[in-house]
Amino acid sequence: MTITSSRITEAEINELISKLHALLPEARRSTRRASAAKLLKETCSYIMSLHREVDDLSDRLSLLITNMDVTSSQAEIIRSLLR
Amino acid sequence: MHATKEFNKKGFFKQFLLGLRISKSFTTNPISIEQRKNSIKLSSDLAMAFARGRTHWTRALISKLGGKEENTTMLKGIMGRRYGILMAIYSYPLPHQKVQRGKKIVRSYRFCSGANKRRALKGSCNRVSPSIVARNLVNRRTKVLKRLVPGGELLNGSSLLSETLDYVISLKAQVDMMKSLWKATQISSSRNVELDPSASCQGRKLLMLANSKDEFQLFKKS
Numbered sequence: 001m002t003i004t005s006s007r008i009t010e011a012e013i014n015e016l017i018s019k020l021h022a023l024l025p026e027a028r029r030s031t032r033r034a035s036a037a038k039l040l041k042e043t044c045s046y047i048m049s050l051h052r053e054v055d056d057l058s059d060r061l062s063l064l065i066t067n068m069d070v071t072s073s074q075a076e077i078i079r080s081l082l083r
Numbered sequence: 084m085h086a087t088k089e090f091n092k093k094g095f096f097k098q099f100l101l102g103l104r105i106s107k108s109f110t111t112n113p114i115s116i117e118q119r120k121n122s123i124k125l126s127s128d129l130a131m132a133f134a135r136g137r138t139h140w141t142r143a144l145i146s147k148l149g150g151k152e153e154n155t156t157m158l159k160g161i162m163g164r165r166y167g168i169l170m171a172i173y174s175y176p177l178p179h180q181k182v183q184r185g186k187k188i189v190r191s192y193r194f195c196s197g198a199n200k201r202r203a204l205k206g207s208c209n210r211v212s213p214s215i216v217a218r219n220l221v222n223r224r225t226k227v228l229k230r231l232v233p234g235g236e237l238l239n240g241s242s243l244l245s246e247t248l249d250y251v252i253s254l255k256a257q258v259d260m261m262k263s264l265w266k267a268t269q270i271s272s273s274r275n276v277e278l279d280p281s282a283s284c285q286g287r288k289l290l291m292l293a294n295s296k297d298e299f300q301l302f303k304k305s
Contacts, residue, residue, distance in 0.1 A: 012241065013240075013241050013244070016241060016244040016248060017244065019248055020247065020251070023248065023251050023252065023255075035217075036221050037217060037220040037221050040221065040224035040225060040227075040228055041224055043228060043247060043251070044224060044227050044228050044231055047228075047231045047247075047250070047251060047254065048231065050251070050254040050255065050258060051254075053258050054124065054127065054128075054257060054258060054261065055124065057258065057261040057262065057265060058120045058121075058123045058124040058127065059120055060265055061261065061264065061268070062119040062120040062123055063116070064265065064268045
């Protein structure tokens with residue numbers, strides 16, 4: 001393998017592909033056909049669905065957070081979640 | 084790579100809440116739901132990008148969001164005095180500075196399509212070899228992916244893949260964060276959780292049930 005450090009090996013690409021494959025939710029995974037085109041299509045549609053979810057959640061939050069003020073009790077709950 | 088997002092949850096929430104507070108101070112009452120939604124979305128995207136740190140896609144995203152006229156006040160509020168410095172750090176290469184595309188692929192494609200045309204003219208049925216079809220499909224879908232991932236247009240091959248991986252992980256985390264915020268808000272508004280020990284304890288128990296497994300782990304000690 002006369003590959004310089006800047007060249008990406010095929011093994012690394014395969015690793016990236018399998019990681020991406022693992023990220024997709026179960027419903028979208030077809031364990032049999034992990035072809036490049038299939039993976040790209042599923043990744044694209046997954047990203048779009050995540051965008052839609054963010055949009056939807058912003059919608060719902062905008063209804064709940066009425067005056068753009070996250071109250072102290074909510075902030076406390078969230079902070080305790082993170083501890 | 085998967086582990087790092089755990090540590091950024093705090094950072095994300097901090098940025099997100101800050102963004103919400105900033106947008107409140109800049110808007111007049113009454114604020115329309117549309118505006119509120121846009122502020123929330125903007126705060127969330129910025130928080131996700133800032134919490135991740137400096138990668139290709141975060142720079143592209145922040146540049147894109149910061150480039151919009153209506154967002155500058157918000158960004159200035161969030162970044163404060165560091166606005167100038169941070170925008171310079173997160174500045175993104177201009178469109179004309181393109182990465183050299185894989186010319187080899189284009190050349191060999193032209194080669195093959197020429198050969199195919201000759202074959203078709205010779206009278207054989209108009210078959211396109213499956214490898215050409217597959218390559219076309221991959222190219223088309225790669226173009227779509229490039230449009231979806233911020234900064235994707237300038238990337239190729241494995242760097243595009245690794246940026247996509249990172250971006251998807253961050254998006255997932257963003258969605259999870261917003262879901263927990265939503266659940267927390269729902270619970271606190273419906274139950275009116277006050278900050279006295281017994282009630283907050285009950286509130287936490289409710290949240291334990293409502294939330295996902297990894298957040299449950301955080302509660303094990305309490």
